[in-house]
Amino acid sequence: MIIQQAEKLNFVSEYYFSLKLQEIAKLNTEGKNIINLGIGSPDLMPSSNIINELNVSSLQENTHAYQSYKGADFLRKEIANFYKKTYDVELDFTSEVLPLMGSKEGIMHISMSFLNPADIVLVPNPGYPTYTSVSNLAGAQIRYYNLREDKNWDIDFDELENSDLEKVKIMWINYPHMPTGATIDNESYIKLIELAKKHHFLIVNDNPYSLILNGKPKSILAFEGAKEVALELNSLSKSHNMAGWRIGWVSGASEYISTILKFKSNMDSGMFLPLQKAAAEALANSDFLVEQNNKIYAQRRALVFEIFDLLNCKYSQNQAGLFIWAKLPENISSSEVLVNQLLQNAGVFITPGFIFGSNGERFVRISLTSKPEVFEQAKVRIKNFLNKN
Numbered sequence: 001m002i003i004q005q006a007e008k009l010n011f012v013s014e015y016y017f018s019l020k021l022q023e024i025a026k027l028n029t030e031g032k033n034i035i036n037l038g039i040g041s042p043d044l045m046p047s048s049n050i051i052n053e054l055n056v057s058s059l060q061e062n063t064h065a066y067q068s069y070k071g072a073d074f075l076r077k078e079i080a081n082f083y084k085k086t087y088d089v090e091l092d093f094t095s096e097v098l099p100l101m102g103s104k105e106g107i108m109h110i111s112m113s114f115l116n117p118a119d120i121v122l123v124p125n126p127g128y129p130t131y132t133s134v135s136n137l138a139g140a141q142i143r144y145y146n147l148r149e150d151k152n153w154d155i156d157f158d159e160l161e162n163s164d165l166e167k168v169k170i171m172w173i174n175y176p177h178m179p180t181g182a183t184i185d186n187e188s189y190i191k192l193i194e195l196a197k198k199h200h201f202l203i204v205n206d207n208p209y210s211l212i213l214n215g216k217p218k219s220i221l222a223f224e225g226a227k228e229v230a231l232e233l234n235s236l237s238k239s240h241n242m243a244g245w246r247i248g249w250v251s252g253a254s255e256y257i258s259t260i261l262k263f264k265s266n267m268d269s270g271m272f273l274p275l276q277k278a279a280a281e282a283l284a285n286s287d288f289l290v291e292q293n294n295k296i297y298a299q300r301r302a303l304v305f306e307i308f309d310l311l312n313c314k315y316s317q318n319q320a321g322l323f324i325w326a327k328l329p330e331n332i333s334s335s336e337v338l339v340n341q342l343l344q345n346a347g348v349f350i351t352p353g354f355i356f357g358s359n360g361e362r363f364v365r366i367s368l369t370s371k372p373e374v375f376e377q378a379k380v381r382i383k384n385f386l387n388k389n
């Protein structure tokens, strides 16, 4: 390069998975045939009504033009209906919903729309690494708040309230929580809303796992006063097996949504119309798909428990979402050690907890997105490796 990269890029590194996938690809070219249990990209299909809608509408002549920046009315209406049906939340589809190309880009749009350099962002430790990298890119200051195993990965309100919250502008929360699978009770949502009102910050609940192995799906927006201080991201990636389609949205009060649109409309243009049609179909007509997914994930979860039993890892049986999170046995020094041992010696990749923050250091994560025969094969490889040691 004849020029230097922008300074802001000094604060982010290439995504862990991007690097690890290159290592896995190299091992595969050496004939290792690695089993990848690390990444949470659903292997199941969206239902045929959704795919049909995409096919039919993309064959029409009038569907290929630029689309509205704020999304088609019919999609925003379906998002509002979905919020009513799923979480008992009323949203005005004309102003309180904004379709996004996945919720990950929403993290960037929200950060760029609201953060200035001296602002503090509260980020969960452990948590989704994108909250950190995007806050860094936006030039804000990150303050991690602890989620700990001995508190069931709940927010520690005593610790939070005793910290200086004055310059906090955004607090990221994510329940059902990735990577721990923890859920949140109503009381915590209520306390969070009070805290945000008191200290004038915005809570963003990142909610892509609410429909997976989760008793009663919740939205923070269902709680009194939430719209004043909270936004919620959601997505079809995991719930409807549409990760590659890049369809998500943000919901909340119109002032927040129009501020985000001010940024977003300068970044990209509206979503391809057939995708919007298919997304609307997914939201309106796929209860059976979600039900079927959950049956499959429950069966796979039992196999993942067996893998963790082999590895002497401890886990909670009540985890929600697409992953199982488990604690290392005492005799293993770090998550990276176990992950590298399994990768090199058993040809199985699982995710080390340290990539989600220091509180994840002694944990590992397995994704439920492989077929049962793949988990069975991983079990055999791990047993063989353990027998040799």
Ligand SMILES: Cc1ncc(COP(=O)(O)O)c(C=O)c1O
Pocket: 040, 101, 102, 103, 104, 105, 128, 174, 178, 206, 208, 234, 235, 236, 237, 243, 247, 248
């Ligand atoms: C907690 C969390 N938020 C957001 C995302 C991004 O999802 P999407 O595909 O909607 O961009 C992920 C994906 O892994 C995630 O785990």
